[in-house]
Amino acid sequence: MTEKQQLIIDGKRVDGRRFDELRPIKIEAGVIKNAEGSAYLEWGDNKVLAAVYGPKEAMPKHVQDPNKAIIKCRYSMAPFSSKEEHGRSGPNRRAIEISKVTKEVFENVILLESFPGSEIDIFIEILQSDGGTRAAGITAAAVALASSGIPMKDVPFAVAVGKVGETLILDQNYIEDSGSDADMPIAMLPRTNEIVLMQMDGSLTKEQFASAVAMIAESGKEIGRIQREALEKKYKQVSA
Amino acid sequence: MNMKIIIPGDKIADGAVRMENAFVEDSKTYATVLGLLDEQSKAFIPLESVWYPREGDSLIGVVENVRNSVAMVNTNSTFRGLIIGRRGDSESEMNIGEVVSAFVREVKREADQIILILERPRKLFGGKLIFVKPSKISRVIGRQSTMLRQLETGTHCTISVGLNGVVWMKGGDVQLAIRAIDKIREEAHTSGLTERIAKMLASEAIK
Amino acid sequence: MMKISSKDYINELLAKGARESGRGLLDYRNIGIGLDRIPHAEGSAQVDIGNTRILAAVKITVGEPMLDKPDEGVLMTGAELLPLANPEYEMGPPTPEAIQFARVVDRGIRAANIIDTKSLFIEKDKVWCIFVDLYVLNYDGNLYDAGTLAATSALLSAKMPKYENEEVIREGNLARLKTNGVVTSCTFAKIGDKLLLDPDGSEEGAMSCNMTIANDEKVLRAMQKGLRGSLKPEELNSMVDTTFEKSKQLRDMIKKAVGE
Numbered sequence: 001m002t003e004k005q006q007l008i009i010d011g012k013r014v015d016g017r018r019f020d021e022l023r024p025i026k027i028e029a030g031v032i033k034n035a036e037g038s039a040y041l042e043w044g045d046n047k048v049l050a051a052v053y054g055p056k057e058a059m060p061k062h063v064q065d066p067n068k069a070i071i072k073c074r075y076s077m078a079p080f081s082s083k084e085e086h087g088r089s090g091p092n093r094r095a096i097e098i099s100k101v102t103k104e105v106f107e108n109v110i111l112l113e114s115f116p117g118s119e120i121d122i123f124i125e126i127l128q129s130d131g132g133t134r135a136a137g138i139t140a141a142a143v144a145l146a147s148s149g150i151p152m153k154d155v156p157f158a159v160a161v162g163k164v165g166e167t168l169i170l171d172q173n174y175i176e177d178s179g180s181d182a183d184m185p186i187a188m189l190p191r192t193n194e195i196v197l198m199q200m201d202g203s204l205t206k207e208q209f210a211s212a213v214a215m216i217a218e219s220g221k222e223i224g225r226i227q228r229e230a231l232e233k234k235y236k237q238v239s240a
Numbered sequence: 241m242n243m244k245i246i247i248p249g250d251k252i253a254d255g256a257v258r259m260e261n262a263f264v265e266d267s268k269t270y271a272t273v274l275g276l277l278d279e280q281s282k283a284f285i286p287l288e289s290v291w292y293p294r295e296g297d298s299l300i301g302v303v304e305n306v307r308n309s310v311a312m313v314n315t316n317s318t319f320r321g322l323i324i325g326r327r328g329d330s331e332s333e334m335n336i337g338e339v340v341s342a343f344v345r346e347v348k349r350e351a352d353q354i355i356l357i358l359e360r361p362r363k364l365f366g367g368k369l370i371f372v373k374p375s376k377i378s379r380v381i382g383r384q385s386t387m388l389r390q391l392e393t394g395t396h397c398t399i400s401v402g403l404n405g406v407v408w409m410k411g412g413d414v415q416l417a418i419r420a421i422d423k424i425r426e427e428a429h430t431s432g433l434t435e436r437i438a439k440m441l442a443s444e445a446i447k
Numbered sequence: 448m449m450k451i452s453s454k455d456y457i458n459e460l461l462a463k464g465a466r467e468s469g470r471g472l473l474d475y476r477n478i479g480i481g482l483d484r485i486p487h488a489e490g491s492a493q494v495d496i497g498n499t500r501i502l503a504a505v506k507i508t509v510g511e512p513m514l515d516k517p518d519e520g521v522l523m524t525g526a527e528l529l530p531l532a533n534p535e536y537e538m539g540p541p542t543p544e545a546i547q548f549a550r551v552v553d554r555g556i557r558a559a560n561i562i563d564t565k566s567l568f569i570e571k572d573k574v575w576c577i578f579v580d581l582y583v584l585n586y587d588g589n590l591y592d593a594g595t596l597a598a599t600s601a602l603l604s605a606k607m608p609k610y611e612n613e614e615v616i617r618e619g620n621l622a623r624l625k626t627n628g629v630v631t632s633c634t635f636a637k638i639g640d641k642l643l644l645d646p647d648g649s650e651e652g653a654m655s656c657n658m659t660i661a662n663d664e665k666v667l668r669a670m671q672k673g674l675r676g677s678l679k680p681e682e683l684n685s686m687v688d689t690t691f692e693k694s695k696q697l698r699d700m701i702k703k704a705v706g707e
Contacts, residue, residue, distance in 0.1 A: 150290055
């Protein structure tokens with residue numbers, strides 16, 4: 001049998017999860033004192049730090065938009081984040097693309113018109129990676145933003161779906177990602193189910209695509225619950 | 241009172257209500273920031289928010305540029321302040337680097353940004369400046385300035401508070417004032433805070 | 448955004464021999480060392496000094512030696528002043544500040560021979576390469592001491608992979624990376640005519656120059672002066688004395704964390 005078949009043994013995935021089961025997620029808000037908003041997120045073996053600065057005057061002047069705030073987003077993987085080799089420092093092409101699509105997620109939710117001429121900076125650092133880092137980054141950045149007080153219409157979440165044989169699997173880890181026949185990360189706004197990030201490569205039938213989107217929307221309830229808890233936590237702790 | 245913590249995108253009311261820190265969609269009102277919602281009265285208190293200047297707001301900033309008697313003030317936000325001095329009046333002259341407290345006379349929408357026309361500038365010399373998030377700053381002042389007066393008396397400091405999230409302190413036990421403000425920051429959303437701060441100041445004041 | 452200088456206020460306090468935090472002129476803030484924060488790395492440590500937080504991670508891999516040292520392993524130290532750590536830090540390639548930071552920490556480790564690079568030789572054109580990456584997560588002054596503590600702790604607790612059949616094995620029961628000794632640094636800020644150990648962010652904003660001194664139990668290993676100001680020989684001597692005195696507590700902290 002090919003290596004791909006070994007990703008599902010006796011109806012279970014390599015780490016024992018069900019097909020539609022998320023890895024454990026933990027989020028803590030307000031971890032970087034200097035930032036306007038921040039969050040530390042662990043998703044399976046992924047470890048992500050997200051922070052937000054601004055709104056502040058957009059620099060250099062020529063990038064200013066007189067009608068609204070602009071977003072600058074940096075998604076970056078630490079050179080020590082992978083299990084295997086040491087990576088290069090500095091953004092590679094993949095990171096630059098992810099920075100762009102991540103920025104576009106938040107352009108949908110932040111009330112940019114409230115701050116003409118300004119910039120909002122979103123930083124996502126992947127300290128340790130194990131598949132699904134862009135989804136983890138977006139989920140963490142959403143919490144960082146919500147904790148900053150910058151006005152937003154919703155708190156986005158993101159997760160990916162993969163495919164092994166003809167079976168859809170939710171939230172692939174690195175091993176599953178490497179052997180998967182499809183990879184589709186999606187970011188959604190939970191209130192309206194609007195899709196604000198959509199990427200896919202591999203092969204999916206129309207039906208598989210529809211099932212995948214439904215699986216992602218459903219998992220958003222759990223992810224959203226964890227994001228909400230992280231935001232409430234600080235305020236629930238202190239009692240009068 | 242039935243207070244619930246809500247996050248951006250959560251519904252505040254079933255009707256369209258014009259209020260701060262909220263937006264209306266399909267005739268329903270939703271929160272745009274993390275806050276406390278009183279489910280009965282629909283009163284909404286933001287727990288985290290960004291400063292959006294209004295006429296009459298006090299602020300504290302740093303002079304960044306002076307040209308033709310007009311001083312540009314950095315207010316630690318995306319909104320720049322302008323102090324228009326009187327020509328030939330050396331007393332009202334501002335210098336780069338000076339810390340100044342002032343009030344917003346007008347929020348002016350220019351071609352490419354929002355400018356704050358400031359009035360009643362007062363220079364603040366020496367002292368210590370700290371940043372406090374705008375959503376917490378009103379607690380540092382308190383209703384009718386009760387908290388602020390308590391802080392000044394309890395620490396023997398002169399304290400100036402800018403709604404843009406800057407606090408200036410000088411002259412007394414500045415470290416105690418900072419500790420008290422840290423506590424206010426942490427517990428801004430709770431009740432009975434004024435009494436707890438009073439107790440703290442009393443017990444920690446250097447005799 | 449708004450740059451605030453607490454210079455006058457800090458000087459007022461110093462005139463009375465006091466510091467903002469209530470510390471003595473030669474006292475450290477609270478220091479915390481946590482190991483193994485990044486299990487994917489061969490070694491890692493997060494160090495907090497007050498609100499300054501630095502994460503150091505060690506990755507060990509097999510690669511080609513440097514051209515001028517063909518029979519030695521490679522030790523490289525990199526650093527990033529992450530833009531999320533400080534409103535003053537910008538996105539983009541490493542600034543001179545970041546590069547200096549990496550090189551100064553590296554100098555201390557290298558001069559103290561913590562790693563014997565000759566022992567990292569495997570065969571012709573194949574040596575062990577040790578990468579130490581310093582990630583500044585929150586800035587509040589004194590990156591140097593936090594960085595040195597983090598890098599040293601990460602190295603001393605790192606696991607050494609095996610090289611078998613042309614493959615690097617990172618799983619299973621691995622021995623610790625072989626290291627020698629412990630190096631730490633003490634950083635001072637000169638404000639007016641006073642020397643302060645472990646300056647925080649406000650103090651660094653008010654200083655005329657700073658001085659980092661790295662040492663091990665016996666000798667000085669590396670030194671670096673930063674910024675414009677000047678130091679008198681007596682001031683240097685006094686900082687060297689303080690360094691030898693204070694470094695013991697730092698070495699003990701590392702040894703305790705690493706479990707020696």
